Amino acid sequence: MFEDDAIPVEQIDRNVFLTTVDWIYNWGRQYSMWPTMFGLACCAIEMIGASTARYDIARFGMEFYRASPRHADLMIVAGTITHKMAPQVKRIWDQMPEPKYCLAMGSCAISGGIFKSYAVLQGADEILPVDVYVPGCPPRPEALFDGIRKIHQMVRAQSIKTVRWYRNEKQQA
């Protein structure tokens, strides 16, 4: 290295940052969380509304609704899960790679809502491991953002040393 290329000492504290692996890893995941482009009923309209300019989900770094579940980190179950649709919902969830999170949006995804019927699955948690429930019929976009911030808190609390998707099967068992 030539003498001239040396970084002046006064610039080092502006260009060198110290952090933990956990913090930078979780910070990156939290602000690039991509949901699946996937809506089941009227809650999906609120979810779409949340992504438009008025509510602007892009403030949280998640304006990309991915059409392929293989690119997605978050599944927003927005709407009524009928028994006809349930295997497909489960299949999309199974196609998502770890780390993945599930948010049940609205009464129907939480408990079947008003549909106590032969045709409707009584809650997404029968087939998916739901992380956050957002009540409402449908929830307003602000409520959805609150649930998403809860997911962000979950992400921040995780440590790369203990998360299950970096463990091998022996450790998991």
Next chain:
Amino acid sequence: MTNEEILAKLQEAFPDVALRVQTEETKDFTLIVPAERLVDVATHLRDHLGFDYLSNVTSVDYPDRFEVVYHLFSMKRGGGVLTLKVHLPDKEHPVVDSVTPIWPGANYQEREVYDLMGISFRNHPDLRRIMLWDGFPGHPLRKDFENRTYTYKELEPTRPKPPNW
């Protein structure tokens, strides 16, 4: 063409068929046709009386019978609806002739009736369930269907195997 003219022409063409006019319960002109002569009467209605449009096929579950209801219109002549009804006294396995060969638009609606009410249509080109999957227990619009909630695990064995992709 008034309703009385339609009835007179039908009776002229089918002197052996006992057509009944239902008047008490409805203001619409309603003909009750014997199930075994439905295709003959429907073909005559389309070819000679101008009823070229089948608007609706549906069904009703009564305590003593099933009823299949057809709503006919004439596009070239205009005018009101003509309702055909067929009584099916067999409550276990009701069967009626399909009108899909006469009006192709009946195809999906007859499949819906088959799916939800369990009425079979003879000579239907593609009689499969349209909304529920094959193997679903029962026909949900029948009165004796117990409307309760199912768990995912409970219905899983009835489903067809998913494609392996």
